[in-house]
Amino acid sequence: MIMKQQKMESKKIFIADDDEAIVDATSMMLEMVGYQVRHTLNGATVQTALLDRPDLLLLDIWMSGFDGRDICRRLKADPATLNIPVLMISASREIRESALESGADDFLAKPFDMDDLLEKVAKLIV
Template sequence: MPNTLKKILIADDDEAIVDSTALLLEVMGYQVSQTLDGSKISKAMQNKPDLVLLDIWMSGVDGRDICRQMKANPDTQNIPVLMISASRDVKQSAFDSGANDFLEKPFEMDALINKIATLIG
């Protein structure tokens, strides 16, 4: 049977958020990969996720720069990016960098699931 699970990459330097979100998404039937290190996102993108859940502020890396690079690359430009941040005032800059949607931390898991369902079905 072919694997039809949608793949989600979680990139956030907050291990508690990554762990709890990954657990929830796996229970929901998604195939989840994760990185706590912003510098490893491009390597993680080789798995061609269906969606990237991307923190704006990661140690040493700005998620908006990563998003801009993704959207400029023909191989990754069509992968939806759901940006997350504890700072509401970066919402517009997240969209300006090409993010498909934005979610403020702390977020309700229902809100996350609804946004993911909207982006990748």
């Protein structure tokens, strides 16, 4: 399925995760199918980084001192960022419900299959 994905050259994804290996692997996969990808390893920079209006935010729940659910609540409360879809990711599967309650549009548990990631991304980016 990975190679069957259509090119999405105009679509921008922003990844916020403090695990550099996850960011590298995810970025590489998303870029391979044509998405434009930017990232941060620091939860403090997420809101500022969204000023260029990505089409999707891939947000880790636990980012070195920052709770992605709090970041998501702030983004969804701000008229400038409330329409950016948020796909929250976490190694803790039990957090799914609280991630969705914080305003995330979907949730993906780590470790995740790249086909599952691409499928969720395609559903969220319109």
